[in-house]
Every structure is written in C-alpha cells, then in structure tokens.
Amino acid sequence: MSDVLDLVKAVNGDVVTPLDPSFRVAIARWARNTEREARVVVFTKTPQDVVASILYAKANNLPFAVRGGGHYAGPASSVAGGVVVDLSRYMNTVRVDPDTDLGYVGGGALWKDVDEEAIKFGLATVGGTVNHTGVGGLSLGGGFGWLSGRYGLTIDNVRQATVVTANGSILTANTEENPDLYWGIRGGGSNFGVVTEFVYQLYPQNKTVFAGYVVFTPDKVEQIVNLTTAWFRTIKPDESMIQAVTVKDGHPVVVLLLFYNGSEAQGRENYKAFLDIEHVFDGATEIPYEQLNSLQNNSVEHGRCYYLQGSNQAVPDAASMLAVLTKCGEVAEAGNFKPTVLYEYFNLNKANTVDDAATPFRRGLTPSILTILAWEDDVLKTTIAKDIAKEFVAIIKSNQEGTAREIGYPNYEPDVFGGPDGLRTTDNSKDWENERLSPDFDAKAKLAFGPNYHKLQQVKMLYDPDLFFNRWFPITPA
Known part of the structure; x- marks a missing residue:
C-alpha cells in the first residue's frame, strides 16, 4: 500500500488520518450514526487534489466517499477504512455574476452560503429548505424548495458542473460539453464523479417574504386536511407549505410552516382560510429572504442521531394523519426518539412540466412525506428507528390504494448502502468492516429511476465502469 505521505505530497489541501488530533472533527457528520472511521480524509483545495485522492484510493484498492455538506441520514459521505474527499473546508465559495444571473458555487458550499450571497444582488435559486444542507447532495439528487413553483427542481436550474470522474479526468458538463454526463448528474446522484463546482441559474427575488409557523391542536386535523385538499388543487406559483406532525411539550400537534x-x-x-382555523400559536411574519431556509434548522441540528424515511401521498388524508399523530405520541412517550413527520406541499406544477426523459429524476410528482426520528444517545438505536419508521410509512400509505410510489424521494432514502438491511452489521460502534453494498441495491435503483435506469447504466459504463462511485443508489454499468 502506498504511504499516505505520497498523498500528502500530491495535494495542496489538508490530509487528516486517525493519528491527527482533528480526526474526530474531520469524520463528524450531521447525523452522528452515519459517521465512519475513515483511513484518510482529504480536505481538497482544487480539482487536481480530487484527482490525486481518487488515484490514491484506486491504487490502494480503498473505498471512496465524497463529503459536501454531510447532511444525509445514510453513510453516503462517510466510509470505513477508506478515503474521504471533503469539499467543505476550501471548495465552498459562491460567486454571483449579476450580468448573466448565474451563480458559481463550490461543491462544498451550503445553501446558506448561496442564499446569503445571491440575495445581495436581489437574486435566488431553488435550494434546500434547511440551509445547513450542502448544495452537492441535494443538487445531484433532485432538490425541492420554496421557489419550485416558479422554477422547478434544483436540477432544472443547474446550467453547468465541473466533474472529476473515476479515471481522474476533470470535465465540464453542460448541454454542449459532455452532455451525457450533464444529463446523468441532474438526478443521478454521485454515481458519475465528484462535482467540484455547480453553476446555477439565478432569478430576481423579493428581499422579504412571508413565512413562519402556525401551531394547531390535533382536533383541527380534519379541517386542515379538507382545506389543504382544496388549496393544493389550485396552488399558486408563489406559495407552498410544510405540515409537520410532531410532539411539543409532551403533546402531539400539527404545525404549518407557511410560505x-x-x-x-x-x-x-x-x-x-388556514389562519381562520383556531390555533394556539402564530409565528408567521415578513422576514428577510435569506432567513427563509433557516426556519427548520433548530429541529434538525447537527450532532444528533437521525433516521429518515421518505414516502408520498397523492391526496391528503385525515384518517392517516390522525393515526400518525397518535403514533407520534406513543413514540415520544416511550422516550427513545423524537418523531416528526413532514408533509411537503411544494408547488410541483413547474417540475412536472419537465419530461421524464429530460433528466434521470422521475416526474409525475406528488407531495413527499418525510418521517424523521431523532435521538441523542446510542447509535445502535438506528435499527430500532428503522422499524418504527416503517410503521409510520405503512400508516401514511394505508389509504392510498396503490397511488404511492414504492420508493420515496431518493434524497430521503438512507438504506441504499450498508449490510443486508442497509445499516450496521455488528454491535461494535467503531467496527464498520462488514459494511457493503446492500444485496438489492440494483432493484432499489431501478425503482428510484424508473424508465431512465437503462440510460443511466449506459452513462455509468462510460464514466465509471468499475462502480468506483457507489455510495448513493449505485447503478450497475451496462
């Protein structure tokens, strides 16, 4: 095996190993239960540093992962005993060109960075609804946001990317250069390389918006659902809301985050009409645009353990929401987890005008529902959390009569990589040596990408025939 000093000499950035005092910080992630004991972490400064890291991993037959924001409930950005390229320390800049309304964003930037820099010019783009999410994972996997009603998904607004591929090439991907790669990264995830820079289309944006939380007691569920059903049928381009079912101060509640x-x-x-329903708290007000994507931050802070599970619901349903409320109360009372279920009513009309074949991301979208289980202590509770999340999903799908997809929004699916169940395979919290591709990873990718899977296989064969990039819905080359 090559000495790590060879890697140190080859890169301009920082190389961190388990012997470094900063190692624990280097492998820390948003979800503590997704942290892995890497062999080496490289904080890259340039695309050439990424090339050197890839070549080092391949020469030494080491697994490889990429960390942008590290904001994922699965181990996509961590790897046991392997090489992690971390873009967050140096490759995180944002440059706005107001003449072209384009934003040039490093692959390690956070949406907070993009929101704050772009609005200085009165501009914005479709970004994540939690602003400490990294741009990379969200942009490669789809990307819903408050501005989707006007501008579609995040991937619909990626105009160009710089990608380091498995053979060490540094490529520009857009409609003119490497168009197949450009197609693949807009929804096909991290399967084709390391994106060191995204170029986003930006749009004129009001400096302030109306947003905030309104809290209701459980007895208002039927009123809320009936109103939501009518409202969503004719949703306007400038409105969206997230409805959260959770527990506050020991009591189940329904919280509407209005925009x-x-x-x-x-x-x-x-x-x-929503505000006329009796409520116990109204925090909706006019706020600076750059604060919009920070409103959910406190509920998903860094350093906790998390398990997420996505699903969808074609039509709002009062009976299942009431059952979810009851389940939230039971889970919270047991004392192991803090449960939250988010019903995301983004305006999907613009996103659904895009043809299925235009990007790998499947259209025909219906509202996503995200089950979140958070806890503070033992990472081994992940397996228990997974079982509870399955119960929530079963409740959500109970009255959908086959309209729900078999797999939810791909960025909400944590169990693509890992042991047979997608999670840890030992009881030792520091032993990840048995981690491996889930046996059904190919089946999951087919469900996620639907009719686009075969073309993705062809693109995978061109740019990564050896399945080097395999941490998120891995695609079998063909």
Missing part, C-alpha cells in the same frame, strides 16, 4: 413569496399582508390574505 408566500410576497409581503405579510399578501401572505395573510392568501392563507386566510
């Missing part, structure tokens, strides 16, 4: 791209007066008029 309207306008003034408080406009927003309150727009949501008057």
